[in-house]
Amino acid sequence: MQRLYLSNCATCHGANGHGSWRATIFLIRPKDLTDRQAMAQLSDEYLFNLIKNGGATIGKPGMPAFGYHLTDDQIRALVAYVRTLSASP
Numbered sequence: 001m002q003r004l005y006l007s008n009c010a011t012c013h014g015a016n017g018h019g020s021w022r023a024t025i026f027l028i029r030p031k032d033l034t035d036r037q038a039m040a041q042l043s044d045e046y047l048f049n050l051i052k053n054g055g056a057t058i059g060k061p062g063m064p065a066f067g068y069h070l071t072d073d074q075i076r077a078l079v080a081y082v083r084t085l086s087a088s089p
Helices: 002-008 021-025 036-040 044-053 072-085
Strands: none
Touching: 002 072, 036 072, 044 072
């Protein structure tokens, strides 16, 4: 799961989930995936759809769609991994 995250998400969200300097170059402000309160408010279904379909349709144009590159099982694995980034230490 970590390898999938690092190869698809870390460019914007950073290897640790706090965000990447690369994203700021393009004025993209990705969500801090380590923020427990913010992440707890997002359902797995929401995260799945966001990763699969991208954010343009829900007002988050910086989030690309990965549904053409990843299977549904891979996206579910990403959702599970993202949840670990905001888990209690």
